Amino acid sequence: MIDLADLDRYGAAILPALLSPQQCADVIALWDGAGPAAFRKDVNMARHGYGRGHYRYFAYPLPDPVSALRERLYAALAPTANRWAEALGQPDIYPASHADFLARGHLTGQDKATPLLLRYETGDWNALHQDVYGPHIFPLQAAILLSRPGQDFTGGEFVLSEQRPRMQSRPEVVPLTQGDAVIFPVRERPVQGTRGIHRVQMRHGVSRLRSGVRFTLGIIFHDAAS
Ligand SMILES: O=C(O)CCC(=O)C(=O)O
Ligand SMILES: [Fe+2]
Secondary structure: OOOOHHHHHHOOEEEOOOOOHHHHHHHHHHHHHOOHHHEEEEEEHHHHOOEEOEEEEEOOOOOHHHHHHHHHHHHHHHHHHHHHHHHOOOOOOOOOOHHHHHHHHHHOOOOEOOOEEEEEEOOOEEEEEOOOOOOOOOOEEEEEEOOOEOOOEEEOOEEEEEEOOOOOOEEEEEOOOOOOEEEEEOOEEEEEEOOEEEEEEEEEEEOOEEEEEEEEEEEEOOOEOO
16 A cells, blocks of 8 residues: 655655565665666766766666566556646646556657666765656656665765745655655645645755665656657
């Protein structure tokens, strides 16, 4: 049972223990063990001004746990995506199946896999950002913490900023344990105010690692143009 109530309340919901410790270890092992063909792109974050650390986008075909999770989470999140689109007055209707959603993006050239594995060491961090890769967007995404806070690493907290119209931004720190997923908006979300629904911009990132090594599996549901 997936409880998404906090997504509407605070802009982020935790799905506890989505992956077991063994599944987390198996996904982490892909970083060194999957071979170069498993990834389509390796990014050194500092080189692009994205913070500090490294990430790798998986290539199609996605490895088993990743593709299964992407399909399953998409189906669980599509109803919220549709409700949000309606609240924001957008015509988007997200199909029930992820394959149908992806097919639409492929029509306009968004066909590169976007699930990614991120690796942070002491001193690394991830600048507040939005994972938009073209006009075809699914409004929610997931990040799964693969490492154990307090044991494998310290610091390195998942954070969100919520930019309220004409007001100062609201910070949200999401305390995750190994295997937890956080579900959050890619770009924006509807908020019920006193005078109706308005749109707030969201960004996510990771605070500086104080020690150790931290891995995350990021699941973005739209594909990328490049
Ligand atoms: O490492 C994290 O927790 C955040 C990863 C991220 O930016 C993403 O999955 O899109
Ligand atoms: Fe991200």
